[in-house]
Amino acid sequence: MLPELVRDHTVHAIYHNTPLFLPPCGFTVADIREGSALASIFSQFQPELVIHLAGITAVSHALAITEGDVKAINVTASGILAKLSQEYSAKIIYTSTDLVYSGDEGGMVKEEGKLNPLSLYASTKLEGETAVRGATDDYLILRLALMYGFSNGKVKSFFQEAYNKVKSGQKVVLFEDQYRSSLSVLDAAGMMKKLVTTEQNYKLLNFGSGERTSRAQLLPVLSKKPDLMKVFSKFAH
Secondary structure, X not given: OHHHHHHXXXXXXXXXXXXXXXXXXXXXXXXXXXXXXXXXXXXXXXOOEXXXXXXXXXXXXXXXXXXXXXXXXXXXXXXXXHHHHHHOOOEEEEEEEHHHEOOOOOOOOOOOOOEOOOOHHHHHHHHHHHHHHXXXXXXXXXXXXXXXXXXXXXXXXXXXXXXXXXXXXXOOOOOOOOOEOOEEHHHHHHHHHHHXXXXXXXXXXXXXXXXXEOHHHHHHHHHOOHHHHHHHHHHHO
């Protein structure tokens, strides 16, 4: 998404660590838990739109650090970013997760579906939603579905780790009783760009595909599509 946005907009990215690849725009290395650092960045660049993609983004990542750190990143920092966005009259897009839903109704879940996060990751993403709502009136919350595709960053998605294991002949344990509207990172980038570049008044959206699949169904199908894998690999590099 960054390359396409950079062509039409002035974009500045924030990373916690120096990225493994140089983004097609200016960037600052900062810790989003440090309000003073964020305030300085906002003062310098005065954004019109903030896309908040940072956070502890998976159950396994949340278990690898302290609960306090997870909350500081997913909740407190989200509130700080939303408050600064409000101060600078910038809209903020906050990425949450579909794991905030209980899912016990069966079938596709709408935005007003029952909420029941069952992990530290999901509960703090839901708390992050509350923090954003409490700090600004100009926001869009996206509850992301299970994403699949390749990344050239340090953190690899479940899909990428599982795909690499399959290619090397290792066994992979896959859920067959959890269903989500799995979404390609390529489609997600296109959808995000459309949300950024068009006028819309949504406050909350489920961000996924029209298909309901388990991981056990998803990975074997994609593994048999070499052309699609080449596209993902090219996108990652």
